[in-house]
Amino acid sequence: MALQDQRLKRALFRVFPILAALVVLLVSLVLVSDVQGEGTNRTYLWVLVLTLLALAILGLSIVSRVASLLRKVRRKEPGARLAARWVRNFLVFSLPPALIVYFFSAYFLTRTIDNWFDVQVEEALQDSLELGQAFLDQRTLDARNQSRALADELPLEDGRDAVRDTLLNNVSATGPVELALLNPSGSVVATASYDPLADLPELPGDYALLQGLERGEYAAAEPTGHGGLRVRVLQRLPAPRLGEVYLLQSIYPLPESITALTGSIEAEYFRYRNVAFLRGSLKQSFILILTLVLLLTVLLAILAALSAARRMVTPLSDLARATQRVAAGDLDQAVEFRTEDEVGFLATSFNDMSRALVSASEAAEEGRARLQAQGEYLETVLGSLSAGVMTLDPGGTLVRLNTAAESILDLPAGLAHGQSLDELAGSFGHVQPLAETIGRQVRRGRRDWQEEVRLEPGGRTRVLLARGSELPGSDYLDGGNVVVFDDVTILNQAQRDAAWAEVARRLAHEVKNPLTPIRLAAERLRMKLMDKLGARDADMLDRSANTIVAQVEALRKLVDAFGDYARDTELERAPVALDELIREVVHLYRQGDPTLQIELDLCEGPVGLQADAVQLRQLLHNLIRNAREAAGEGEVARLHIATRRETGAETDWLVLDVRDQGPGFPEAVLAKPFEPYVTFKPSGSGLGLAICRKIVADHDGQIEISNPDDGGALARVRLPLPEAGQRGSAVPRSRKA
Amino acid sequence: MDVRARGTSLQVRMDQELRLSRPATRAVRNGVPLVLELDVEVRDGANLTLVATEQQQFEIRYLPMSEHWQLETPDRAAPRTYPRLRHVLAELSELRLTLDAIPLAPGDYELRTRIRLDLASLPAPMQLPSLVNRTWRHDSDWTQWPFRINA
Numbered sequence: 001m002a003l004q005d006q007r008l009k010r011a012l013f014r015v016f017p018i019l020a021a022l023v024v025l026l027v028s029l030v031l032v033s034d035v036q037g038e039g040t041n042r043t044y045l046w047v048l049v050l051t052l053l054a055l056a057i058l059g060l061s062i063v064s065r066v067a068s069l070l071r072k073v074r075r076k077e078p079g080a081r082l083a084a085r086w087v088r089n090f091l092v093f094s095l096p097p098a099l100i101v102y103f104f105s106a107y108f109l110t111r112t113i114d115n116w117f118d119v120q121v122e123e124a125l126q127d128s129l130e131l132g133q134a135f136l137d138q139r140t141l142d143a144r145n146q147s148r149a150l151a152d153e154l155p156l157e158d159g160r161d162a163v164r165d166t167l168l169n170n171v172s173a174t175g176p177v178e179l180a181l182l183n184p185s186g187s188v189v190a191t192a193s194y195d196p197l198a199d200l201p202e203l204p205g206d207y208a209l210l211q212g213l214e215r216g217e218y219a220a221a222e223p224t225g226h227g228g229l230r231v232r233v234l235q236r237l238p239a240p241r242l243g244e245v246y247l248l249q250s251i252y253p254l255p256e257s258i259t260a261l262t263g264s265i266e267a268e269y270f271r272y273r274n275v276a277f278l279r280g281s282l283k284q285s286f287i288l289i290l291t292l293v294l295l296l297t298v299l300l301a302i303l304a305a306l307s308a309a310r311r312m313v314t315p316l317s318d319l320a321r322a323t324q325r326v327a328a329g330d331l332d333q334a335v336e337f338r339t340e341d342e343v344g345f346l347a348t349s350f351n352d353m354s355r356a357l358v359s360a361s362e363a364a365e366e367g368r369a370r371l372q373a374q375g376e377y378l379e380t381v382l383g384s385l386s387a388g389v390m391t392l393d394p395g396g397t398l399v400r401l402n403t404a405a406e407s408i409l410d411l412p413a414g415l416a417h418g419q420s421l422d423e424l425a426g427s428f429g430h431v432q433p434l435a436e437t438i439g440r441q442v443r444r445g446r447r448d449w450q451e452e453v454r455l456e457p458g459g460r461t462r463v464l465l466a467r468g469s470e471l472p473g474s475d476y477l478d479g480g481n482v483v484v485f486d487d488v489t490i491l492n493q494a495q496r497d498a499a500w501a502e503v504a505r506r507l508a509h510e511v512k513n514p515l516t517p518i519r520l521a522a523e524r525l526r527m528k529l530m531d532k533l534g535a536r537d538a539d540m541l542d543r544s545a546n547t548i549v550a551q552v553e554a555l556r557k558l559v560d561a562f563g564d565y566a567r568d569t570e571l572e573r574a575p576v577a578l579d580e581l582i583r584e585v586v587h588l589y590r591q592g593d594p595t596l597q598i599e600l601d602l603c604e605g606p607v608g609l610q611a612d613a614v615q616l617r618q619l620l621h622n623l624i625r626n627a628r629e630a631a632g633e634g635e636v637a638r639l640h641i642a643t644r645r646e647t648g649a650e651t652d653w654l655v656l657d658v659r660d661q662g663p664g665f666p667e668a669v670l671a672k673p674f675e676p677y678v679t680f681k682p683s684g685s686g687l688g689l690a691i692c693r694k695i696v697a698d699h700d701g702q703i704e705i706s707n708p709d710d711g712g713a714l715a716r717v718r719l720p721l722p723e724a725g726q727r728g729s730a731v732p733r734s735r736k737a
Numbered sequence: 738m739d740v741r742a743r744g745t746s747l748q749v750r751m752d753q754e755l756r757l758s759r760p761a762t763r764a765v766r767n768g769v770p771l772v773l774e775l776d777v778e779v780r781d782g783a784n785l786t787l788v789a790t791e792q793q794q795f796e797i798r799y800l801p802m803s804e805h806w807q808l809e810t811p812d813r814a815a816p817r818t819y820p821r822l823r824h825v826l827a828e829l830s831e832l833r834l835t836l837d838a839i840p841l842a843p844g845d846y847e848l849r850t851r852i853r854l855d856l857a858s859l860p861a862p863m864q865l866p867s868l869v870n871r872t873w874r875h876d877s878d879w880t881q882w883p884f885r886i887n888a
Binding site: 133136206222225226229265266277288 | 763764800803815819821824862866
């Protein structure tokens, strides 16, 4: 309903100015048709008001539309400038002809009206009038003279009868036809008329009476009430007695032929003067009507220009707006069109294009979603792989690096993307061997390759098994290479550990057995021969035997250590309070070595640690002994042992730090920290840290060694703590070693 | 103004001042007759209800042959002539009207009069200019005069 009202209003808004224009046109035609008529039309005023009202409506409508158009131009709405240009051109081409016609018509009308009046005719009429007036003047003059003579003959001293007789004797058919003696107030004293049936004499007017009294006489041709003329003469008479004043009124008729002629001359002259006088008004009326027509034409031209511009530009504006929306990404656009012309064809084409774009966009969106799903799936797969995967474009730039690759290579997440291998190696030096290997293999041009690469991130050795393949190129892919690598460090370590265990077992088995007979043989030799040799030889024998015994003992310890390392220990897990265990071990060291200073910073418990106390005691012995021996014989060794609980993402950890103030681990040890027989001590077996790693590994923990920046060496052990539901209710006592 | 009731008629005496503008005088000298309309209304004094109305026309002409002015009034069959225009206007300034056949009950009344130049009686070419030209406005305001009809 509201929409219908709106449409109705819009239709009225469009139709109303046109109706107003038609009213103006009609009114103008009425005025033109009646301008020369004799009618007395009282509706002229209303017609004029209506006309002005219609013009005002037209003007307001145009002003409103022009203002709206200017606002659109200022806002740079699509099509507004085209519409403004259209209106301007329309006016430029339509106004000058209208103005030319207007001025030419005005000039033509004024000249034509002027030509209606002939100067000679006017002069002739004027002369006729003057002739008539001259005749009347002459007749008046004659009447006055005659009246003067009669006035001199009147016997005022003889009484009214004598006067009346004199008057009667002087009236005649040619004049005067009526004589009357009047007193100063105009009342009749005596009268005589040629017509015996005549009424009382017609009295003079105030003006004539006054003139007669003041000037002595009055003579003038006067119109009668019936369209004729007569001459009235008033003559002041000499006073017979003091104070008495009389006027003699004489009425002289004009011949009927003369009266008819003067009447005709007067009527024609008057008619001509009337028309001549109306000439100016006539021209004004024509100019006014022409101006109305011009205004009507101009306003209608403007209105037509505005309407035509709107009709022409509206579909183009709709198209422009729809195009802008399509350009902004809103492809589902349709333009209404009501015509079958070129604009309609353009709108149809646009709608077809819009539909095609929407279809293509939906297909593209569907494809993109599918690709995105595939990409996400691939990303998930790559992210779930434990192996590192990296892809390179033909120029050697990293295109993709999965999470495992970043983890294995110790790279910050996302930083390596888009870098070349050389740039990556420049930024992260430990990746250099891998970069060199990949570069070398790619340059060789082999489709598939495999090579073990050794990296040393943070001073630790990491062994990677890298396999590379060339990616084939296509229309949409540039090709490149894909490299997959696994961290096989643990695998290698396990293999080495197994080898070392086998060696240790064989050593323990092959070497340990002969040691006891060797020692016994040496002691027996010393005992049998000691007494039989001289002092010098006996002394040499004694030293040699002692040396053999000592070396055998050292060899036995070494073999025992190898045995410990090779032995597959069956853990006896039980709740252990690590702080108490540490204090017990430290107490033994403090008692036995006064040069050893140990600081403790232990957390309580912690509750829940399930471990083999014997193994942990061995672990502590090895770590403390290592730290003590790092200080050198006889020097004061300062150790710091600390424990703390560390909350991890999946599990909690017990962290044990053993730190000394010595020179730190040598680079060789840091490179292969837990490799058996890698030691920095002359008398060391090289199995201490290896045994530590074995104990920690048996407890599912981690161990690492490092040299802190502020000096010394640090061994850090991390043992897993069970979840709260799996812990014991109290802190148990550790098993005595 | 003076109003007197005589039976069913009203005797009205009006004194007023009339002047013609220069264009109007020029027009009448050029043969355009001027028509003056006198509107008279009788209204009830209490509620101003219209009781009776009367309109009279006076026509002024100029006669160039005798150079006299002619005034045609509704109360006389023949027009009267005057040697000067001012005599015509003086005649119109002192109007004596008789409004006949007006049955008025005893009470208070109000007589309203106005006089104006009838532009519609002008020749057609003059009507449009006279509508837009103020010098052609010869309209007096309404003049009220209360009077009483006694029982």
